[in-house]
Amino acid sequence: MKEEISNIKNEAIAQIMEADSAAELEEISIAYLGRNGKLTNLIKRLKEVPPEERKENGILLNEAKSTIQSFLATQKGKLSVSARKWFDPTVPGNRPPTGHLHLVTRAIREISKIFENLGYVRVRYPEADWDWFAFESLNMPKDHPARDEWETFFVDGPVDPKLGQIVLTPHTSNGQVREMLRVKTPPIRMLNIAKCYRRQSDASHFPMFHQFEGLVIDKGVSIAHLKGSLDSFAKAFFGTERKTRLRPHHFQFTEPSFEVDISCGICGGKGCKFCKDGWVELGGSGMVHPAVLKNGGIDPNIYTGFAFGWGVDRVMMMKAGLNIPDLRLLYSSDLRYLSQF
Ligand code: PHE
DSSP: OHHHHHHHHHHHHHHHHHOOSHHHHHHHHHHHHSTTOHHHHHHHGGGGSOHHHHHHHHHHHHHHHHHHHHHHHHHHHHHHHHHHTOOOTTSOOOOOOOOOOOHHHHHHHHHHHHHHHTTOEEEOOOSEEEHHHHTGGGTOOTTOGGGGGGOOEEEEEEEETTTEEEEEOSSTTHHHHHHHHHHOSSOEEEEEEEEEEOSOOBTTBOSEEEEEEEEEEETTOOHHHHHHHHHHHHHHHHOTTOOEEEEEEEETTEEEEEEEEEEOTTTTTSOOTTTSSSEEEEEEEEEEOHHHHHHTTOOTTTOEEEEEEEEHHHHHHHSTTOOOSOGGGGGSOOHHHHTTO
16 A cells, blocks of 8 residues: 555646646645545545554555645645736736824814914923922912812822922913913913813813913003904814804903803804804913913013913814714724724
């Protein structure tokens, strides 16, 4: 039987090496390894072999089988490589997938551009900052109840005797006094865009979000300038048909303080299920408090200013047509969701 095995094996190898199509290889495979193949038939005859020779022949049969299989595979590979030699340069290529900027990045760029056109200068300040810049210098001393609104994350670390603890900035207003100290002598026209952090998470809140903060300080700056700047932003960002209004509010660091509303984009200001009375809230603003100016080294008897701090994610979601049901989806890094924009 030994000789038969080796003959069949060599015969198969010779045929395989000469085959020049996949179909031919398939035929050879069936002729040797198929249910009625030459090698298969030999294997079937193994039980007729005297017991003492069975083991040796069994090993040889197995070896022949795997050799034939590997020759079949190698030859198949060779044939497909030579088939590929024919190259058609007119076949359209596969375009690699292209990405796009995240919605929030696009909104940040758009907001920056609008304010740059109004003469604002974009700056960035630390997103983990001293308590003094985030609260104390803004008229919110330690333990002041107004701080509660800012649901702050505190960082475990050394406490500075004057500046206090380090916090993850809960708003971009930490940039106000920092900008005053940087510029020293007004005019100041600051646009500070940064990440903010608060302990909150639901469909319209995420523990990390973005704010853009404006600060304008000069001689004779009034509420009219505040209203003019914000109205012009709202029209550029949301559309010229939209109106804005100031509604009295309270912040420790502005006096007077306002909440800015914009006419509803869905009903056009008539009142609907979404807005109720025709207006939706954009964010806070006000005239910089004299004590805050003093903390920034600016004389409140000479200079006045206004400030506003709004959510980037928020104004972006309010843009017509986006219809984002849950803010948290934006930060999920799920391309199935993000690539639709
Ligand atoms: N910092 C305030 C907030 O996060 C917004 C604000 C900024 C209000 C500047 C007035 C002036 O809610």
